[in-house]
Amino acid sequence: MKKGLIAVFLAALILIACPVPGMTGGTADTIMTLDEMSMEQIHVFLKGFMGDWDDLVSDQERKLPPPPIQKEYPEGAELIDLVPADEITVGDASLRKMIGQRRSRRKYTDEYLTNEELSFLLWSTQGIQKIVMRDDGRVRYHLRTVPSGGARHPFETYLLINKVEGIKPGIYRYIPVKHKLLFVRTGEGLVDEMNEICYNQKFVGNSAVVFIWATIPYRTEWRYSKVAHKDIAMEAGHICQNLYLAAESIGGGACAILGYDQASIDQFVGVDGKEEFVIYLSPAGKIEQKEK
Numbered sequence: 001m002k003k004g005l006i007a008v009f010l011a012a013l014i015l016i017a018c019p020v021p022g023m024t025g026g027t028a029d030t031i032m033t034l035d036e037m038s039m040e041q042i043h044v045f046l047k048g049f050m051g052d053w054d055d056l057v058s059d060q061e062r063k064l065p066p067p068p069i070q071k072e073y074p075e076g077a078e079l080i081d082l083v084p085a086d087e088i089t090v091g092d093a094s095l096r097k098m099i100g101q102r103r104s105r106r107k108y109t110d111e112y113l114t115n116e117e118l119s120f121l122l123w124s125t126q127g128i129q130k131i132v133m134r135d136d137g138r139v140r141y142h143l144r145t146v147p148s149g150g151a152r153h154p155f156e157t158y159l160l161i162n163k164v165e166g167i168k169p170g171i172y173r174y175i176p177v178k179h180k181l182l183f184v185r186t187g188e189g190l191v192d193e194m195n196e197i198c199y200n201q202k203f204v205g206n207s208a209v210v211f212i213w214a215t216i217p218y219r220t221e222w223r224y225s226k227v228a229h230k231d232i233a234m235e236a237g238h239i240c241q242n243l244y245l246a247a248e249s250i251g252g253g254a255c256a257i258l259g260y261d262q263a264s265i266d267q268f269v270g271v272d273g274k275e276e277f278v279i280y281l282s283p284a285g286k287i288e289q290k291e292k
């Protein structure tokens, strides 16, 4: 009996001292990072879940309540009005022409975007078209201007606003359910900080607005468990493509950005880097028309 207790104690000590990488309950330090993995291990992410999908039991199947479709914000917070989707008149260009001329644009003019143009870009990338409710008052599903596996829409949009008429420079969050902007913070040196985060790709800070998309993976994990993550990465591309085309159609442009420091951008927009973290970003602004 005594021997058994000693064995359990020793096993616990070993586990504390040398946690197994990726083991549930391990500390953050035990999570493997990409630089520790072989290419083959990294390919696992691109392949997605390889087991039998029927064996996965999601929190939805466990009858846990779904997470909210939008991150909460303090009651009474001041929200900035945007132009409602059905009143937007900009961006009426030929889709064929916009697809034909789409480019990654890195040279922005000093021209300000109007509130309507910003409203259009936000609606095009994450705007809600429809919310279908259940009898008990909970959301059954909702649809946006971009596709999303299972209509889970696991993203929040943060903006670094530099040049938008009537909106003071600073960091904001899009509130899609109300189609409004929530002020997050302002301060000196946000543009320089942004550029530094993007490894000194200075055109990022020279834009009128930087779209910064964070994911809350649990929104998709709740339904799809381990199938969620490849799905989330794919969805981010849809969002950014809509930004490219929408920006193009208002005489502007955008440029997808992979080159940023993860921990710094999470801190910049004020997310915890665990439940929610930045996955993609893109500056947008007006472009000299001769560039096109």
Ligand SMILES: Cc1cc2nc3c(=O)[nH]c(=O)nc-3n(C[C@H](O)[C@H](O)[C@H](O)COP(=O)(O)O)c2cc1C
Residues within 6 Å of the ligand: 102, 103, 104, 105, 201, 255, 256, 257, 258, 259, 260
């Ligand atoms: C996922 C992704 C990440 C990218 N990251 C960057 C980046 O960090 N910096 C940059 O200048 N361009 C970036 N680009 C833009 C590409 O360089 C650009 O798409 C490519 O040069 C082709 O040009 P085009 O988009 O005009 O056709 C990225 C594009 C994609 C799709």
